[in-house]
Amino acid sequence: MVQLFTSACLLGGLLGLFLLAPVLAAxxxxxxxxxxxxxxDSLSYRRRYMKHNFPINYTIRVHQKEIFRLKNISRMRLHMKxxxxxxxxxxxxxxxQGVLKKIIRVLPxxxxxxxxxxxxxxxxRDLEGVFVQSHPPKVLQQELPEAVQAIWDSLTEEPDRVPETSWRFxxxxxxxxxxxxxxxxxFSECFASQEAEEDYCAISYWRKGRKKDLQPES
Incomplete structure (x- = not known):
């Protein structure tokens, strides 16, 4: 009986892993x-509202980690297995979330x-709500790798405690x-075209001007 119970528990644990794995890899x-x-669609108008309506060379102060580019993603994928x-x-x-708050904060x-x-x-915020609803609580609550957690902590730190060297314009x-x-x-699956598969993570893709097909005013 004990052996049967143990086997059932092991089977249940394995089944749980199989059910969770597709969620993590999906x-x-x-x-x-x-x-x-x-x-x-809203971002396609960013040139009009974020460039034409601001003084030339206008900048705002943000945390260095909020300058989040494609190369940051490439480096993290390469160095954080x-x-x-x-x-x-x-x-x-x-x-x-922090970037949008900082832009709004400087706008009269x-x-x-x-x-x-x-x-x-x-x-x-609507998108973030759908993101949260689309994943089980266990997945959302999983611990982040140490390097990612360090970035997360630095972004949520009180501004007064952020070292001056961590600010950028x-x-x-x-x-x-x-x-x-x-x-x-x-989120490339949602932007795939009927043409040959595009690598949206490649910096060269955006430098070639192909972005105009998706963001006419960028």
Missing amino acids: PTPARMCTPLKTLN EIDDFMLQRLWFQVN ERHPSRPYTAELERRF ASPKSLLDNFCHTMHCL
Whole structure:
């Protein structure tokens, strides 16, 4: 009887791992594609609202980790063997949550770009809600690799405690460019075209001007 009980427990544990593994390795949930494309539609107007409505060479102060580019993703994938796309997606949400808050913070109430940015943040929060609902609590609560957790902690640290050397200055337009490019990279299943498969994570893809096909005003 004891042996039978033990076998049943082992079988149940293995079954649990098999059920959880597809969740951890699964591509972007299909239900996320609609809010992702809606957010992408808003980002297509970022040149108009984040460049034309600001003084030339205007920049805002952000944490160095909030300048989150495609090369950051490439480096993390190369040097952090334990990291997967799901963990990078969680980090993407954390980074851009801070970016949007900082842009809104510098915009006066009557600034022509404030309604646009507020709408962008709302759509971002809607997407984050779908992301959370699309994954079991156990998956969302799993521990992050130490290196990723260090980035997470630095982003959530009180501004007064952030070392001066950790601050950088970047234009609102460049921050939203990073936002858009990394979104296409980390959620590429939702942006696949009928043409040959595109590598949205390749810096060369965006440098060639192909982004104009997806973001006409970028």
